[in-house]
Amino acid sequence: MTYTFRFGPVLEAYRDLLAGAWLTLQLSASAMLLGLVVAIACAWAKTSGPKPLRWVVDCYIEIIRNTPFLVQIFFIFFGLPAAGLRLSPNAAALLAMVINVGAYATEIIRAGIESIHKGQVEAGLALGLKPLQVFRYIVLKPALRTVYPALTSQFILLMLTSSVVSAISADDLTSMANNIQSLTFTSFEVYLVVTLMYLAMSLAFSAVFSAIHRLAFAYPDRR
Template sequence: MYDFNFAPVFASSDQLLRGAAVTLELSCEAMAIGLVISIGLAAAKTSKIAPLRWVVQAYIELIRNTPFLVQIFFIFFGLPSIGLRMSPDAAALLALVVNFCAYATEIIRAGIESIAVGQIEAGRALGLKPLQVFRYIILKPALRTVYPALTSQFIYLMLTSSVVSVISAGDLTAAGADVQSRTFASMEVYLVITVVYFLMSAGFSALFGAIERAAFRYPLSR
């Protein structure tokens, strides 16, 4: 029978909490930056400029068909060979943004293409400028349509961020590995980490659900 002993783990709770804070910081920053970039990439993907569409599609295919671990190694270990050196946390953030954008771009693109052409033409007939048409007629309804998929992608991004521990980024998984190496309480450490990840995911799911109910009611608020 295994004798559970959580005392060494709880004694290192400050380190684990700092790691959880880094995980949340990296995930939220990657989500915020990636969402802005993804909107621009989705607009490019749906534009009439063929070379622009090809470049965006090539980027999406490259990122979605290569492992996230390889992407992290390329950014952290590969880019320094051409003079681009970053700290572990900066490299982790860049890798998360690059990975998130490839998926979020396709999600937003699907939302944009779900807008009826008649609505766009009606906006143009009313004299709206192209930017106003994109902002009020295309973007807002598209975001409402893809909101559940984007929030699910964020939670997946947060869980995927555990991989950044391989480059010594100070996230929750890295903190847990350090505690485990000192206490040898493998079962207890990773059980606690599992619970923390679950609580963060459940908390964000509840938060995103509340935001959806408040912000995406009909009609859309401006």
């Protein structure tokens, strides 16, 4: 039995694939930035916030980390309309991604914060800095430098996991690939191309994160 490869129909739909890839990049980059803000705020709450706030953050983290991402997306897209909040597929996908990555990144950043020696915090307080100033100027940047590799790996995993949002008809790369496959019946060819596109996007994000590390977190050359 021989198989005839048919990449023609896939190449003819390259505009749809590029549009899906662009939306995947937009969703992923936006979720990374917003999720980082959520994670920093929650990490501060867990390490320095009042006890009731720490309890709320702990509940948020445990719920997100112990439930499937697909169920979270379904809850936001199909469940929230029952409470009067209706979101478009793309907006629901972005919200789900932010909530999900925020929980995982919180624990990563918390570990970085707790790696900072308490003496540095005490020195900042002794100099008259307020707790938020100590967190911003003394704790946060060294903590982010420490956990940066793990944090960026989590962000890349988020981009790859974003393929799940096609389940609510968000117009991402996987959704476009499913549409093309249903019209052309070229499953092998479509998903091979999509696999290579996801690989390219992962490598692109890795290159961007490496550049950010060199610019923002690398130690100065003392030679």
